[in-house]
Amino acid sequence: MTRPPDSTGPTVSGPAEQAGPAVRPVGFAAMRVLFASLASVGHTYPLIPLAIAARDAGHEVHFAAGTEVHAPLAAHGLRPFRPGDAFYEVYAEDLEPELARLRPDLVVHEWGLPGAAVAAHRAGIPGLWHGFGRLFPEGIGLEIPTRNAEVVGRPHLDIWPPSLQDKDFLATERRIELRPVAFSTPAPLPLRVGRPLIYLTLGTAFGTPELLRTAIAGLATLGAQVVVAAGRVPPEQLGEIPDQVSVHPWVPQAELLPLADLVVHHGGSGTTLGALAAGVPQVLLPQGADQFANAEALTAAGVGLRLLPSETDAVAIAEQAHLLLPQRGQVEQRDAARLIAEEIAGMPSPEAVAKLLPEYAS
Numbered sequence: 001m002t003r004p005p006d007s008t009g010p011t012v013s014g015p016a017e018q019a020g021p022a023v024r025p026v027g028f029a030a031m032r033v034l035f036a037s038l039a040s041v042g043h044t045y046p047l048i049p050l051a052i053a054a055r056d057a058g059h060e061v062h063f064a065a066g067t068e069v070h071a072p073l074a075a076h077g078l079r080p081f082r083p084g085d086a087f088y089e090v091y092a093e094d095l096e097p098e099l100a101r102l103r104p105d106l107v108v109h110e111w112g113l114p115g116a117a118v119a120a121h122r123a124g125i126p127g128l129w130h131g132f133g134r135l136f137p138e139g140i141g142l143e144i145p146t147r148n149a150e151v152v153g154r155p156h157l158d159i160w161p162p163s164l165q166d167k168d169f170l171a172t173e174r175r176i177e178l179r180p181v182a183f184s185t186p187a188p189l190p191l192r193v194g195r196p197l198i199y200l201t202l203g204t205a206f207g208t209p210e211l212l213r214t215a216i217a218g219l220a221t222l223g224a225q226v227v228v229a230a231g232r233v234p235p236e237q238l239g240e241i242p243d244q245v246s247v248h249p250w251v252p253q254a255e256l257l258p259l260a261d262l263v264v265h266h267g268g269s270g271t272t273l274g275a276l277a278a279g280v281p282q283v284l285l286p287q288g289a290d291q292f293a294n295a296e297a298l299t300a301a302g303v304g305l306r307l308l309p310s311e312t313d314a315v316a317i318a319e320q321a322h323l324l325l326p327q328r329g330q331v332e333q334r335d336a337a338r339l340i341a342e343e344i345a346g347m348p349s350p351e352a353v354a355k356l357l358p359e360y361a362s
Contacts, residue, residue: 030060031357031358032060032105033060033104033357034063034106035047035061035062035078035108035109036108036113037063037109037112038066038113039068040069040204041069041204043112044110045270046131046159046183046269047108049183050350050354051063051073051078053350055077056354057355061079062079062080064082065080065090066086068087070082071185075185083097084097093115094119104125107120107126107128108157109129110129110132112142114145117145117148117151117154118150118151126360128156129155131157133159133270133294134160134166134297136289146169146173155174155175156173156176157176157178157353159178159273160180161347163301164340176353178348178350181349181350182254182270183254186252189256193225195244196224197260198222198224199256199257199260199263200226201228201264201265201266202287203265203266205232205289206289207266212233213239214314214317215314216242216245218315220245221314222321224262225244226246227248228246230247231249235249253271254274257278262282262283262321264283265285266285267285267287267294272284281333282298283320284306284307285307285309285312285317302336305323305333
């Protein structure tokens with residue numbers, strides 16, 4: 001590949017460039033870029049803003065993932081396909097024939113797909129890891145990308161604010177800072193009715209009717225408007241819903257979060273990052289995967305409050321939420337959340353990082 005003449009080097013660390021119409025520099029050469037992710041919202045959606053930015057910059061973009069996430073990818077012209085026999089995870093042997101067919105100049109493989117990184121390495125194709133949040137700990141069912149001997153040393157597109165990122169990861173890995181941009185599929189936006197707005201979600205993987213009912217019962221006592229994204233829980237399993245609570249199978253989270261006064265959620269990376277970017281304080285109810293580590297990091301930074309499963313009941317949820325609502329006297333978490341939002345806003349945008357992608361295909 002020919003590098004753009006305005007190349008700034010192999011890392012990004014300064015303020016984001018302003019988004020605008022794509023201007024191709026002299027010598028611009030369009031690339032073919034392959035993105036790859038697990039077939040779930042939490043793993044695919046973080047990659048979509050950069051994939052769209054690469055497409056808008058004039059590159060040909062393809063996206064390898066299971067069919068579960070093809071609809072939003074296709075809606076944005078990202079050419080989704082299912083490699084091999086993959087439905088959720090993509091293994092090296094699934095991707096190898098597709099690499100021979102497409103011959104991409106660069107592969108952007110998310111942290112949950114070490115097989116994609118290995119396949120690109122074996123094919124001699126440059127690749128970038130793409131994070132979905134804070135570097136996750138051992139024992140959550142995913143291989144830690146920094147420990148894969150075959151592809152050690154590949155740069156990481158890091159969407160987590162540095163002040164909350166794992167310190168060893170910051171000190172030892174090649175990172176390209178990338179501002180997290182919330183992505184959600186269109187859906188009706190619940191109207192705000194004049195009371196404080198609490199957004200409640202337990203995500204798409206770990207939510208249960210029992211915990212959702214408990215959280216609704218606690219939050220309904222606070223005199224706030226409560227908007228619930230039920231996710232994997234059928235709304236009919238929640239029983240009678242209080243008048244000030246509205247339950248939806250799905251909400252446009254990216255549009256709702258900036259309207260919220262408080263987010264009560266499971267600690268998944270997507271919701272955590274979206275709330276951080278919006279400067280909204282959080283009550284975290286971690287259930288599994290990386291959620292406990294996320295909750296610990298936010299609590300240590302004073303950005304939110306945490307309830308472990310053994311501590312969680314309706315009264316405790318109401319008490320923690322009450323502390324973080326506006327004009328309730330406890331402002332430390334709200335002030336800390338605003339500072340993190342400012343930090344995120346200063347990270348390089350997907351458009352700025354897309355301009356640097358040819359550097360990593362060289």
